[in-house]
Amino acid sequence: xxxxPPRQSPAPEExxxxxxxxxxxxxxxxxxxxxxxxxxxxxxxxxxxxxGHKFCRxxxxxxxxxxxxxxxxxxxxxxxxxxxxxxxxxEDVAEDYVNCTQCGACELRCPNTLFTGxxxxxxxxxxxxxxxxxxxxVDNGVHQPGYQRWNELTDERSHEPVLGDTPVSQEHVxxxxxxxxxxxxxxxxxxxxxxxxFYRTSLPRAVAQILRRAGYxxxxxxxxxxxxxPAAEMGYRxxxxxxxxxxxxxxxxxxxxxxxxxxxxxxxxxxxxxxxxFGDDFDIEIVLVVELLAQLIAEGRxxxxxxxxxxxxxxxxxxxxxxKGVWQEPRQILGAIxxxxxxxxxxxxxWSYCSGAGAGLPxxxxxxxxxxxxxxxxxxxxxxxxxxxxxCPWSERPLAEAGQDRAIDVVDxxxxxAESLGIDVGGRTRx
Amino acid sequence: MTIAPELSDQVVSELADAVGGQHVLTSKxxxxxxxxxxxxxxxxxxAERVPDLVVMPASTEExxxxxxxxxxxxxxxVPRDGGTGLTDGAVPERRGIIVDVKRMxxxxxxxxxxxxxxxxxxxxxxxxxxxxxxxxxLYPDDPASYPCSLVGxxxxxxxxxxxxxxxxxxxxxxxxxxxxxxxxxxxxxxDGGGPKVSKSSTGYQLKHLFMGHQGTLGIxxxxxLKLIPKPEAELSPFWAFPDxxxxxQCVQKLAHAGVATFAGAVLFDEWKVDYLRRDDEAYIxxxxxxxxxxxxxxxxxxxxxxxGGKRFMRIARDAGARYLGDEISQGDWAARHDRYATPxxxxxxxxxxxxxxxxxEDSAINWTDLPQVRLEWHRIADDLRRRFDMFDDxxxxxxxxxxxxxxxxxxxxxxxxxQELDDESWTAWVQAKKDIAEVAVRHGGSIxxxxxxxxxxxxxxxxxxxxxxxxxxxxVKRAVxxxxxxxxxxxxxxxxxxxxxx
Numbered sequence: 054x055x056x057x058p059p060r061q062s063p064a065p066e067e068x069x070x071x072x073x074x075x076x077x078x079x080x081x082x083x084x085x086x087x088x089x090x091x092x093x094x095x096x097x098x099x100x101x102x103x104x105g106h107k108f109c110r111x112x113x114x115x116x117x118x119x120x121x122x123x124x125x126x127x128x129x130x131x132x133x134x135x136x137x138x139x140x141x142x143x144e145d146v147a148e149d150y151v152n153c154t155q156c157g158a159c160e161l162r163c164p165n166t167l168f169t170g171x172x173x174x175x176x177x178x179x180x181x182x183x184x185x186x187x188x189x190x191v192d193n194g195v196h197q198p199g200y201q202r203w204n205e206l207t208d209e210r211s212h213e214p215v216l217g218d219t220p221v222s223q224e225h226v227x228x229x230x231x232x233x234x235x236x237x238x239x240x241x242x243x244x245x246x247x248x249x250x251f252y253r254t255s256l257p258r259a260v261a262q263i264l265r266r267a268g269y270x271x272x273x274x275x276x277x278x279x280x281x282x283p284a285a286e287m288g289y290r291x292x293x294x295x296x297x298x299x300x301x302x303x304x305x306x307x308x309x310x311x312x313x314x315x316x317x318x319x320x321x322x323x324x325x326x327x328x329x330x331f332g333d334d335f336d337i338e339i340v341l342v343v344e345l346l347a348q349l350i351a352e353g354r355x356x357x358x359x360x361x362x363x364x365x366x367x368x369x370x371x372x373x374x375x376x377k378g379v380w381q382e383p384r385q386i387l388g389a390i391x392x393x394x395x396x397x398x399x400x401x402x403x404w405s406y407c408s409g410a411g412a413g414l415p416x417x418x419x420x421x422x423x424x425x426x427x428x429x430x431x432x433x434x435x436x437x438x439x440x441x442x443x444x445c446p447w448s449e450r451p452l453a454e455a456g457q458d459r460a461i462d463v464v465d466x467x468x469x470x471a472e473s474l475g476i477d478v479g480g481r482t483r484x
Numbered sequence: 485m486t487i488a489p490e491l492s493d494q495v496v497s498e499l500a501d502a503v504g505g506q507h508v509l510t511s512k513x514x515x516x517x518x519x520x521x522x523x524x525x526x527x528x529x530x531a532e533r534v535p536d537l538v539v540m541p542a543s544t545e546e547x548x549x550x551x552x553x554x555x556x557x558x559x560x561x562v563p564r565d566g567g568t569g570l571t572d573g574a575v576p577e578r579r580g581i582i583v584d585v586k587r588m589x590x591x592x593x594x595x596x597x598x599x600x601x602x603x604x605x606x607x608x609x610x611x612x613x614x615x616x617x618x619x620x621x622l623y624p625d626d627p628a629s630y631p632c633s634l635v636g637x638x639x640x641x642x643x644x645x646x647x648x649x650x651x652x653x654x655x656x657x658x659x660x661x662x663x664x665x666x667x668x669x670x671x672x673x674x675d676g677g678g679p680k681v682s683k684s685s686t687g688y689q690l691k692h693l694f695m696g697h698q699g700t701l702g703i704x705x706x707x708x709l710k711l712i713p714k715p716e717a718e719l720s721p722f723w724a725f726p727d728x729x730x731x732x733q734c735v736q737k738l739a740h741a742g743v744a745t746f747a748g749a750v751l752f753d754e755w756k757v758d759y760l761r762r763d764d765e766a767y768i769x770x771x772x773x774x775x776x777x778x779x780x781x782x783x784x785x786x787x788x789x790x791x792g793g794k795r796f797m798r799i800a801r802d803a804g805a806r807y808l809g810d811e812i813s814q815g816d817w818a819a820r821h822d823r824y825a826t827p828x829x830x831x832x833x834x835x836x837x838x839x840x841x842x843x844x845e846d847s848a849i850n851w852t853d854l855p856q857v858r859l860e861w862h863r864i865a866d867d868l869r870r871r872f873d874m875f876d877d878x879x880x881x882x883x884x885x886x887x888x889x890x891x892x893x894x895x896x897x898x899x900x901x902x903q904e905l906d907d908e909s910w911t912a913w914v915q916a917k918k919d920i921a922e923v924a925v926r927h928g929g930s931i932x933x934x935x936x937x938x939x940x941x942x943x944x945x946x947x948x949x950x951x952x953x954x955x956x957x958x959x960v961k962r963a964v965x966x967x968x969x970x971x972x973x974x975x976x977x978x979x980x981x982x983x984x985x986x
Contacts, residue, residue, distance in 0.1 A: 096839065103841035103902050104828050105522035107568060107632040111608045120540065120586035120606065121509075122567065128517040135516050140530055145512045162631070165828055435618075 081139030086192050090185065091137045097178065098137075100165055101130035108167075109159030109179070114407035115152045115414070118424045124152035126159035126179040129186070147190035151197055151418060154411035154425070155180045155286055156371035158404045180376070183412070187288030199416040200287040208292055211278040211299075213247040221251045226277050229254035229480060233261055238307035239272035241340075244300075244323075246316035247279050249446040254480035256446050259471035260315050260342055266474055267354040269345075271313055274303050282322030286412040297322075297330050304337060315342040315467065317372035317445045318411070324377075343373070343444050346470060347382035350389045357473030360392030363440040366433050367395070367466075368452065369403040370445035371411060383444050383466055390473045396436040406432060408448030415451065426455040434459045442466050450483070491536045491581075495557055499539055499581070502549035507587070509538040518582045523570045523939065524843050524913075526905045533575050535562065535582040542587050544662050544670055544705040551703070552668030554581055554969050561666070562971050563699040565605065565637030568629040570843070571936035573640060573698035577973035583703055585636050591615050592706070599711045600659060600680050605636025605704045622714040624651040626821075627934075639704040642696025644893055644934035646821060647783060649739075649884045650747035651712060655695050661707040663694050666965040670705075679708045693960065698936050699971040701964050717789040719745075719782040720817035721796060723805035724774040728754050728855065731776035734803035735882070736851050738780045739889030741799055743792040745784040749884045751892070752777035753858050756879025759897075763829060763837075768812055778805065779817065830876030830899030833869065840876060840899035845917060845942075847924035848933035849894040854882055860923045861896045868916045872909040874901035885933060893933040896920065917941030925949045938974045946975060 083091065109126040110116050116125050129150065135141040160166055163177040190196070206214040212221045229250055235243075243264075245257040264271060281296030304312065314320045323339045349355045367387060373379040380400040387395055398406075409415065409425030430452060433441045441456060443449050444466045453463040471478050500508050509515075519533040536559075541547045554561045560580030567574045576582060588604035591612065595601065596619055603612060610631045612623050626645045627633055633643070639661055643654040651657070659682055660674025673694045676684025694701060725731035735751045752760075754775050760767040780796050782789045797807065807813075830840035849857050858880050865877040876899035882892040900913070921931040921942035930949060931937040937946055947954040958980035961968075968981050 099839055099903055100828065102527075103524075103839060105520070105568075105841070106629070107522075107566070110632050111611050112631075120589065121514075122564075122584065122586065123509075123511070123513045123517045125517075128513065131517055131520070132513060134527060135530065138527060138530060140516060141512055149511075149513050 081137070083136065083142070084193055087136070087143055087189060090189050091133065094133050094182065094185070095137050097182070098130040098133035101127060101163070101177065101179075102134045104164060106164050108162045108164055112158045112162045112405040114154060114156060114158070114405065114409065114425045114428070115421060117405065117428060118421050119152065121152075123149050126163075129153070129179060129182055132186075133182070143186075143190055143193045144195055146186070147195045148197065150183050150186045150190070151200075151414070152421070153180075153183045154371065154407050154409060154414045154422075155183060156407045156411055157375035158371070158407070161375055161404055184286060184288070187286070188290045189288075191288040191290075197287075197417050200289070200413055203413065203416050204284050204287060204289045204292055207279055207284065211296075212251065213279055213283055215247050215252050221247065223276065223278075226250050227273055229257045230261065230273060232479070233258065233265075235261055236272040237275055238309070239270065240309065241271040241311040241313060242274050242304070242307070242309050243271050243313045243315070243342075244274065244277065244280070244319055246319050246446060248450070249316060250277075253446050253449060253465070253482055255468055255478050255482050256465050256480075257315065258480040259465070259468040259476065259478045260313075262476045262478065263346060263355065263467065263471050263474060264313075266476065267349045269349070269354075272307075274300070274309075275307055276303055280319045280322040282318055282326060283413065285322065285326050287416075293326060294330050297327055301327070301331065301335070301337070309337065311338040311340055313340050313342050313345065316447070317341075317370045317377070318447055321372050321376060341373075341379065343386065343466065344379065344382045346467070347385045350386060355470075355474065357390045357470060359473045359475050361390055361469060361473050362392050363462075363464075364394040364396065364438045365440040365442050365464075366436050366438045367397060368406070368408070368429065368433075368441055368443040368445075368448060369400050370443060370448055371407050373444060374400050375404060383442075386466060386470055387442065390469060392473075396438055398432070398436070408443075408445070408452050410445075410447040410451050422451060423455070426451040430455040430459050430461060433461055440464050442469055453483070491559065495553065495559065496537065498553045499537070499550060502553060503539050503541045503546045507540040507542070509540065514538050515582075518564055518567065518584065519575060521567050521569055521572055521574055522841070523572055524841055524900045524902050524905065525572075525575075526907070526910050527902060528906075533577065534579070535576045536579045538582040538584055540584045540587050544664065547583060547585070547664045547703055547705050548668045548670050550581065550583055551664050551666060555667055555967055558967050558969060560972050561703075561969050563636070563640060563703040565635075565640065566608070566629065566633040567637075568633045569637060569641050569698075569935060570846075571641070571698065571932070571939050573936055573938065573971070573974065574637070576971075580969075585703070585705065586634070588636075588705060589634075594619060594621075595680070596621070598680050600708050601711060602679070602706065602708045603635055604706055605634065605639065605661070607635050608632060609635065609638075616711065617714070620714050621711040623657065623709050624712050625654050625657050625709075626651075635707050635709070636704045639695050639707060640697065640699050641934075641936050642692075644885065646883065647747040647781065649749075649887045650745065650783060652710075653885075655692060657710050658691075658695070659708045659710055660691070661694075661704045663702050663704050665702045666967070666970045674708070682710060696936065698938050698974050700961060700974050700977055701970060715783040715785075715789075717782075717784065717786040718817075719789050719793045719796075720779060720813050720821075721793065721800070722777060722779045722808040722813045722816055723800045724770055724808055725776045725778065725805060726773050728776045728858075730804050731778050732851075732855060734800055734805055735778045735780075735884075736889045737799050737803055738778070738796055739851075739884050739887065741795060742887075743782065743795055745782040745789050745792040746887055747781045747783045749781070750779045751854070751882040752779075753880040753882075755862055755877055756881060756897075759878045763831065768815075770808070774806075779813075781817065781821075830878065830901070832873050834873075838874075838901050839903070841902045842878070842897060843900055844895040844897045845920045846893055846895040846932055846934045847921070848885065848891045848930040849882070849924060849927060850891050850929060851889055853927040853929065854892060854894060857894060857923055857927050857929070861920055864916050864919045864923075865896060865898060868898075868912060872912055874904040874909060875899065875913070876901075891929070891933070894924075894929075895934075914941040918944060921945045943976060
């Protein structure tokens with residue numbers, strides 16, 4: 054499924070030749086954890102610093118809005134070099150790293166990825182760097198107020214505070230499934246992210262009812278917590294790990310072998326963060342629902358027949374298209390729905406698109422996030438569509454808000470498929 | 485010599501009034517990340533080039549106000565566009581104010597009748613062409629930095645385009661531009677006075693003067709550009725040769741053929757082929773008897789490209805070339821043209837792979853002198869590598885600059901293990917650059933066809949190359965920038981302000 058799987062850079066091993074022994078990575082007044090970070094990241098940072106091409110810049114959704122060179126992936130790498138040289142400290146750089154949705158476009162557009170990527174499957178790891186730098190800041194006691202508050206609330210309530218002043222809580226995490234009689238536990242469980250569980254409840258209801266229509270058996274978790282991914286993205290790694298341990302323990306206790314994921318952000322967390330936390334012990338199969346549904350359609354187990362008279366375009370969620378190389382299956386699903394007029398934009402052009410909703414950007418920089426959403430909907434408006442279809446619940450709230458001014462509906466792909474299957478989904482598309 | 489005074493609160497406050505407080509950046513990251521370009525520089529000397537602050541104006545008027553403030557306080561100003569240049573134009577040598585134009589990236593007008601567009605100087609060509617695509621139009625300024633360099637920087641460096649042999653280079657494609665002088669005065673510079681005129685005989689032809697100055701005369705803020713119909717077809721045949729001399733002969737026969745769709749030709753020398761074979765993962769290995777390569781590129785209407793392509797194939801075959809096939813031809817041009825790709829690693833003399841940055845020294849060389857220049861340049865690179873095991877010779881490309889084959893952008897690519905650069909090896913590198921430039925000048929060429937020539941090393945030879953014209957350059961500089969606030973330290977222009985010693 055993956056075009057260019059992320060991989061450890063070959064650089065540290067293959068390009069050693071004394072690079073790690075040149076004595077430049079001394080303390081420079083940095084804390085021990087910073088020194089360790091710099092020794093881990095110095096060669097990767099030099100790979101960017103030395104080339105300095107900046108191909109990443111115009112494809113970056115944040116840079117397209119701010120036009121500020123120190124919000125660029127190039128700067129994120131160069132700062133590491135400057136810290137190693139003793140010119141900058143983690144206090145100097147930390148705030149700049151909020152200006153990232155971790156969409157991964159920069160990695161794909163990087164000449165180092167494009168060129169050696171074909172051969173070595175190498176990929177520049179800017180997203181990882183941003184996550185690690187945010188974590189380094191937290192480890193050094195440098196907090197961004199919005200992130201800190203968000204993660205405190207998440208920690209208190211075991212879910213993200215997606216409803217604003219309205220508290221979310223463990224007692225209500227399965228409310229979305231009301232009336233559907235979904236069992237608890239089993240070999241396969243459906244994991245529902247915080248946004249879909251509390252805000253866009255129509256989405257998990259659609260998924261659950263489609264799977265039931267196909268005869269695909271699944272249950273719900275005994276006690277589902279937030280996946281922990283947002284905490285990891287914002288630098289609160291200890292919290293992320295605690296949440297991961299809770300969820301894994303819940304799966305283990307119920308004998309779960311397989312987890313269905315409807316949210317691309319969870320998919321990243323379960324396929325990248327959890328394996329990193331738990332190593333080879335993590336043997337749970339992670340299934341992306343949008344891929345599963347495409348397969349069920351291909352096998353003839355689902356046949357959408359109700360025509361949907363809409364003129365649509367499809368928004369490639371960053372974490373599917375750019376991070377995981379998943380772009381064919383959503384189009385296969387849309388291709389199976391009768392009645393649609395589909396103005397598609399190819400996945401490479403969409404490298405420079407983003408909803409703005411990723412990695413906590415709307416928490417610390419809501420005005421930038423909003424502008425990114427508006428830019429995305431401006432692109433859709435040029436296609437003269439009445440509907441934008443997404444496959445990511447986190448993108449759908451901001452895009453829907455931006456779509457209102459442009460008379461464009463934002464619809465979730467799972468909900469659209471359910472409609473074409475004649476399912477009356479129920480639930481809410483907003484709080 | 486103009487050096488930034490400590491910027492007073494008064495100055496910062498005036499700048500904030502001019503561009504808005506949030507667009508005056510004083511953080512260390514804002515300043516450090518505008519202190520470098522892709523050209524190598526010893527990392528331990530980074531702090532030497534850090535500006536005092538950065539402003540990000542949104543309009544010509546705001547730039548003019550910043551200039552007036554800077555001129556009144558005698559503060560150095562360095563314009564920064566893409567910051568992708570290879571001669572340090574966007575790097576401050578005497579601190580001061582960086583005027584970063586990236587916010588001025590709007591498309592102001594598209595004139596399909598006269599085939600022009602008017603844009604802010606901070607727009608990138610790839611992004612511009614995304615906007616032009618629905619109109620079937622293209623802005624064909626196509627440098628290696630196409631995905632990231634900006635129109636204003638192309639004006640400031642007088643850029644060179646890969647397909648310029650057909651469509652022209654930046655100076656041909658930019659019809660006119662708004663230009664803020666160091667005093668804050670705004671003028672429109674073009675061929676004559678009309679903003680959309682491509683050929684005028686009115687008055688002095690100032691357009692060339694205000695292009696390629698590396699930010700030493702002022703700041704371009706808005707430009708009107710010439711557009712072409714988006715080409716229907718691209719052809720990029722690659723041919724292999726058993727020796728350099730036959731490839732050298734062939735490339736000029738292709739340029740001489742007079743094919744209208746000819747957009748450029750590239751000659752790879754033996755060192756380049758060796759390097760690609762050794763370290764370029766994207767290079768599809770060829771038999772050992774392949775010693776040199778030639779590529780020709782044609783763009784235009786499909787029927788015309790097809791007809792021209794047949795002629796190219798016949799010419800190359802008669803010149804002893806072996807065609808490498810469609811797959812390699814298309815793939816290799818895509819890799820080299822669309823991706824700006826170099827492997828970004830080289831080797832020590834012992835063969836150890838190490839991370840290296842790519843640097844190319846570029847010159848304009850006549851076709852007749854290419855073989856000899858190549859040998860002399862490789863001797864310089866070889867000597868450098870022998871003494872310092874952090875340089876690697878990555879070979880020479882020569883690209884046609886014009887359809888007639890009169891001169892070639894000739895570049896020797898040198899891999900530099902930048903992490904290892906110390907003062908001694910840096911001094912040797914600067915001397916090597918000077919030696920490379922000396923060869924170009926001695927052979928009747930020009931130090932730079934593309935990047936500019938204001939870095940340490942080659943800059944010393946600029947007065948030699950230009951002769952009496954350099955004295956006129958000094959006169960112009962003094963007249964336009966009486967207080968030497970524009971990018972001081974570049975191009976030896978401090979000499980314009982030296983008082984004669986009795």
